[in-house]
Amino acid sequence: MMHLLKFLFATITAVVCGLALSLSGAFLYLSPNLPSVESLRSIELQIPLRVYSNDAKLIAEFGEMRRSPILFNDIPKNFIHALLAAEDDNFANHYGVDPGSLVRAAAQILKTGRIQTGGSTITMQVAKNFFLSSERSFSRKANEILLALQIERELTKDEILELYINKIYLGHRAYGIEAASQVYYGKSIAEISLAEMAMIAGLPKAPSRFNPIVNPERSMERRNWILGRMFKLGRISEEAYQEAIAEPLTARLHVNAPDLNAPYIAEMARAEMVGRFGGQAYTDGYSVTTTVRSDLQTQAHQAVQAGLISYDQRHGYHKPEQSALAQSQWSETLSNTRTISNFLPAIVTQVSTDGLTVLLDSGEQESVAWQTMRWARPFINSRSMGPVPRKPADIVKVGDLIRVQRQEDNSLSFTQIPKAQAALVSIDSNSGAIRALIGGLSFEQSNYNRAIQAKRQPGSSFKPFIYSAALDAGYTAATIVNDAPLEIFEPGMKAVWRPKNDNNTFLGPIRVREGLYRSRNLVSIRILQDIGMQYARDYISQFGFSLDDLPRNLSLALGTATLTPLEITTGWTVFANGGYKVEPHLIERIENRDGQTIFLANPARTPAGNAKHTNNLTTEQLLVDSEPEAPVEEAPRIIDERTAYIMTSMLQDVIKRGTGRRALSLKRSDLAGKTGTTNESKDSWFAGYNSDFVTTVWAGFDQPESLGRNEYGGTVALPIWIDYMSYALKDKPIHSMKEPAGMMTLRIDPVSGRIARPGTPDAYFEIFKSEDAPPTMDEFENSWEAPGSSYLEPSETAPIDLF
Numbered sequence: 051m052m053h054l055l056k057f058l059f060a061t062i063t064a065v066v067c068g069l070a071l072s073l074s075g076a077f078l079y080l081s082p083n084l085p086s087v088e089s090l091r092s093i094e095l096q097i098p099l100r101v102y103s104n105d106a107k108l109i110a111e112f113g114e115m116r117r118s119p120i121l122f123n124d125i126p127k128n129f130i131h132a133l134l135a136a137e138d139d140n141f142a143n144h145y146g147v148d149p150g151s152l153v154r155a156a157a158q159i160l161k162t163g164r165i166q167t168g169g170s171t172i173t174m175q176v177a178k179n180f181f182l183s184s185e186r187s188f189s190r191k192a193n194e195i196l197l198a199l200q201i202e203r204e205l206t207k208d209e210i211l212e213l214y215i216n217k218i219y220l221g222h223r224a225y226g227i228e229a230a231s232q233v234y235y236g237k238s239i240a241e242i243s244l245a246e247m248a249m250i251a252g253l254p255k256a257p258s259r260f261n262p263i264v265n266p267e268r269s270m271e272r273r274n275w276i277l278g279r280m281f282k283l284g285r286i287s288e289e290a291y292q293e294a295i296a297e298p299l300t301a302r303l304h305v306n307a308p309d310l311n312a313p314y315i316a317e318m319a320r321a322e323m324v325g326r327f328g329g330q331a332y333t334d335g336y337s338v339t340t341t342v343r344s345d346l347q348t349q350a351h352q353a354v355q356a357g358l359i360s361y362d363q364r365h366g367y368h369k370p371e372q373s374a375l376a377q378s379q380w381s382e383t384l385s386n387t388r389t390i391s392n393f394l395p396a397i398v399t400q401v402s403t404d405g406l407t408v409l410l411d412s413g414e415q416e417s418v419a420w421q422t423m424r425w426a427r428p429f430i431n432s433r434s435m436g437p438v439p440r441k442p443a444d445i446v447k448v449g450d451l452i453r454v455q456r457q458e459d460n461s462l463s464f465t466q467i468p469k470a471q472a473a474l475v476s477i478d479s480n481s482g483a484i485r486a487l488i489g490g491l492s493f494e495q496s497n498y499n500r501a502i503q504a505k506r507q508p509g510s511s512f513k514p515f516i517y518s519a520a521l522d523a524g525y526t527a528a529t530i531v532n533d534a535p536l537e538i539f540e541p542g543m544k545a546v547w548r549p550k551n552d553n554n555t556f557l558g559p560i561r562v563r564e565g566l567y568r569s570r571n572l573v574s575i576r577i578l579q580d581i582g583m584q585y586a587r588d589y590i591s592q593f594g595f596s597l598d599d600l601p602r603n604l605s606l607a608l609g610t611a612t613l614t615p616l617e618i619t620t621g622w623t624v625f626a627n628g629g630y631k632v633e634p635h636l637i638e639r640i641e642n643r644d645g646q647t648i649f650l651a652n653p654a655r656t657p658a659g660n661a662k663h664t665n666n667l668t669t670e671q672l673l674v675d676s677e678p679e680a681p682v683e684e685a686p687r688i689i690d691e692r693t694a695y696i697m698t699s700m701l702q703d704v705i706k707r708g709t710g711r712r713a714l715s716l717k718r719s720d721l722a723g724k725t726g727t728t729n730e731s732k733d734s735w736f737a738g739y740n741s742d743f744v745t746t747v748w749a750g751f752d753q754p755e756s757l758g759r760n761e762y763g764g765t766v767a768l769p770i771w772i773d774y775m776s777y778a779l780k781d782k783p784i785h786s787m788k789e790p791a792g793m794m795t796l797r798i799d800p801v802s803g804r805i806a807r808p809g810t811p812d813a814y815f816e817i818f819k820s821e822d823a824p825p826t827m828d829e830f831e832n833s834w835e836a837p838g839s840s841y842l843e844p845s846e847t848a849p850i851d852l853f
Contacts, residue, residue, distance in 0.1 A: 095119060095216055097335030097643055101319045103344040104638060107309035110316030113332040118228040122212040128244050131285035132251035136276045138172040139283060146173040146198035172214050174198040179217050220250065221257035222303065234262060236304035244290060245297040248276040262301035270299050310344045311351060313493035318636055335643030340636050341483035346476060349777040350486040354472045357770035358491055362468035365758055366435035367426035370450035383451060384411040391492040393453045393467050401443050408454060418454055422463035432758035472749040472770060473500040473615045479623040479744045480659030482632035505612040506748060510569045511726030511735040512609035514697055515621065516578055517566050519589040521693045523581045527563040527700055528803040528816045528824060531577060533570045534558060538604060549575055561803060566700050567708030574607035592688040593621035609726060618737055619746040626739040628787060629694040630656040630685040654683040691790045692819045698722045698787050699817060709764050713772055718779065720786040725763030730756045734766035741785040743778050747771045794818045799827055
């Protein structure tokens with residue numbers, strides 16, 4: 051017996067020593083290649099890029115992984131109990147490795163010859179998720195065990211759990227429990243029920259197999275098993291257990307819908323961030339605050355859509371998107387047809403005298419009233435339509451695929467997706483901050499951003515730059531210029547150019563002010579002829595335009611430059627802010643994953659803009675702005691403030707008595723602007739401002755074609771501008787530009803443009819720079835001719851008609 055005991059003791063000792071030597075040998079062999087566990091303390095998980103409005107509304111999230119890291123102290127206790135019950139109920143007691151679990155895993159290997167369950171603890175899963183691959187091999191498992199032992203020595207249990215719950219993949223691009231809670235339940239992990247926590251706790255083992263969206267039955271079984279384990283382990287009461295297992299499965303996909311629908315803004319911010327940080331922009335957890343105001347952006351979107359629908363319906367109904375669909379095709383057709391903005395696809399299931407019954411993608415059938423269809427005369431072309439419909443059957447038939455829109459009262463209206471497009475840009479004239487920007491009807495339909503990418507001819511909305519150049523070359527608002535026929539022929543032209551006004555009439559000698567507010571083409575051309583092409587192009591380029599975009603011929607006076615709505619808006623800020631050149635910018639602030647501000651916009655502002663900015667700064671911003679590398683800058687002055695004041699006065703007349711009269715509906719005296727319409731009405735513009743906002747609207751077709759008969763800047767673009775500005779300026783006091791020093795107001799003779807004698811009939815008051823005051827009538831000479839008023843020889847013309 052003694053010999054047997056000695057033999058057993060020796061055998062056990064040998065086995066233990068052998069195991070110890072084997073483990074030591076394995077450690078010595080593998081440890082040089084193991085990563086440093088210390089790096090876990092400074093690990094940076096991938097966090098998506100988030101873009102916000104100026105008032106903290108989420109616009110978009112970019113990145114492959116949905117993740118919202120959470121601190122251990124913020125994890126609900128019930129979730130910790132559920133997770134440990136599911137994954138590692140001995141977590142509190144082991145040192146990274148659970149011998150019992152490893153023995154069970156080894157038994158399975160001996161029985162099946164394959165690695166099935168790995169016997170992994172949460173600590174071992176942390177080792178694998180952060181440092182190792184997912185391959186099933188003995189060497190990887192040995193590394194996992196050794197790393198787990200090191201992790202337990204260097205980190206606390208709380209730190210290990212925090213790493214685990216933020217790293218694990220839980221399906222549908224959700225990484226970490228907070229992201230999973232948002233994806234499946236649309237709320238924070240702290241707000242969900244015990245049953246919902248158990249469901250999420252069941253996902254780490256197999257995010258697809260136990261996914262509540264893909265496999266709800268298996269998910270329910272897994273959830274209830276975890277709840278049973280929690281009850282057996284004494285983590286929850288029987289009452290809580292019974293209540294939780296009785297709870298139905300409520301998980302569904304919650305796409306992280308933005309608070310603000312501004313996809314064109316989101317894409318601009320994304321592109322700028324990638325330009326700054328490369329691919330790390332998507333993973334390093336940056337938060338971008340833009341200059342955009344959510345309320346203005348929302349209003350801009352509504353105004354553009356309403357304006358395009360109004361224009362579109364004036365020209366009739368094109369046709370259903372598909373016709374004569376068999377009933378068996380309806381559901382599939384609807385599921386394959388995208389919703390564009392709020393234009394919902396619908397299939398006509400019944401036609402009656404008072405309207406339609408339509409099938410929606412949701413499977414619901416709803417009514418569409420005849421009253422919403424009366425506009426739908428058949429579209430023939432941009433200049434003509436078919437007869438007025440007398441009943442719904444004149445427009446659609448059963449089986450037609452149409453579009454409807456949800457109204458405020460929840461009813462549906464008959465509509466179609468407009469073929470025309472529009473863009474809107476609204477800028478703070480004192481800082482260049484973009485407050486609203488719309489790049490088209492719908493980003494889903496086209497991600498082409500017309501506000502910053504579409505170079506189009508601005509037509510007469512460009513004329514103010516010609517007039518400004520003239521004012522700084524000695525012209526005044528009272529200078530007389532002849533609005534009369536003109537023939538031009540320049541070297542390189544194949545035929546004469548006989549420019550004309552839009553109505554093909556001529557007013558004869560008129561004042562510069564009248565030439566602008568009446569948008570007389572011949573006046574603009576004569577002014578450009580007189581001040582000179584080189585001077586004009588050099589002067590206008592100061593407003594931020596590239597010389598390459600400014601033609602070298604007299605058509606420049608009619609707005610044949612090719613410019614984007616953003617460029618036009620930026621140029622117009624000079625008139626609105628008193629002569630300063632500000633740069634447009636979209637990103638206001640960038641924060642890193644820790645919430646620290648790493649960039650704060652510090653654009654060159656006007657003096658008024660700098661004063662307003664300083665008053666609005668937070669303590670944090672003052673600290674950042676006080677850094678030596680971020681001094682307060684003043685925007686460069688590029689035109690005389692008196693020129694800007696006179697231009698504003700003349701552009702206010704465009705609204706008071708010119709082509710912008712519709713804007714009088716806003717009942718404000720501080721508005722200035724100019725319409726623009728290009729040849730054959732292919733482009734419609736309105737640019738305008740007060741001292742708060744400069745806003746430009748463009749409307750037209752992506753492939754230029756006529757907008758139709760009687761469609762101009764004042765009928766297509768201006769109503770959109772009015773709709774937007776009525777909100778932007780609501781409850782704001784009148785904000786007019788103050789008259790600068792060095793100005794004079796004089797009573798002027800309407801015929802000569804000179805200072806009127808007492809009693810002169812129809813004399814009017816005009817403003818002048820002091821040095822440009824006109825002579826008196828007593829100095830008037832019969833031979834006097836206004837600058838640019840002389841006729842040229844008939845051979846001096848050019849080949850195109852532009853309006």
